[in-house]
Amino acid sequence: MRLRPSMRENFRYILVHIVPDTTYESRDIYRAVAESVVSLYGDHIAALLWPSVMQVYGSYGIIRCRRGLEKNLETALCAVTQIQGVPAGIHPLRTSGTIRTLVEKIPKNPDKRSGKAVISGTQCGVWISKRGRIDLKEKGIYHEIPRYITEEDTEDLYYDE
Known part of the structure; x- marks a missing residue:
């Protein structure tokens, strides 16, 4: 009881x-x-x-x-x-x-910063880890598509937080 x-x-x-x-x-x-x-x-x-x-x-x-x-x-x-x-x-x-x-x-991703970037005319979500690793995801109709960039692309990458 x-x-x-x-x-x-x-x-x-x-x-x-x-x-x-x-x-x-x-x-x-x-x-x-x-x-x-x-x-x-x-x-x-x-x-x-x-x-x-x-x-x-x-x-x-x-x-x-x-x-x-x-x-x-x-x-x-x-x-x-x-x-x-x-x-x-x-x-x-x-x-x-x-x-x-x-x-x-509880923070969702305490060790990552996020923002948005435009690469080749496509808007992507940007996640930057403490170590400097950059993850890009392009939003599609059904899911998020991972994007891969080179070191040359990171020099031209402008993101806003």
């Missing part, structure tokens, strides 16, 4: 960014967070916090804790120095009462 909403446990969800931008499994993040909470606050507060990694989206994640103790968890997240023995940091970005609002706040 389900409990009434007024009798259920209330949780808060924290959107975090994991640096460096590599993908980790949720259990590795959980171990790092649990170790940080226990070292900062001890077993009693760790049991009250009840931290849990709900979802991981690349270098972003959503971590759950009990309502009223989210500041303690944010402090413990800032104290994480390594994940799986690799130097890493966890930065809390936003706190919410629902997962859905945090999922909406």
Whole structure:
């Protein structure tokens, strides 16, 4: 039998960014967070916090804790120095009462800039990665068609953001 909403446990969800931008499994993040909470606050507060990694989206994640103790968890997240023995940091970005609002706040393509360009009279979408790689896609009637350009074309490429 389900409990009434007024009798259920209330949780808060924290959107975090994991640096460096590599993908980790949720259990590795959980171990790092649990170790940080226990070292900062001890077993009693760790049991009250009840931290849990709900979802991981690349270098972003959503971590759950009990309502009223989210500041303690944010402090413990800032104290994480390594994940799986690799130097890493966890930065809390936003706190919410629902997962859905945090999922909406996750950047879609944080490492790419986008714009539009005209090549040979055809308008194309441009995506530029941090490393300088340029992807072009021409919009067709049914799908996007990848375009390939040479180094000479990149010199003449003007794009607006």
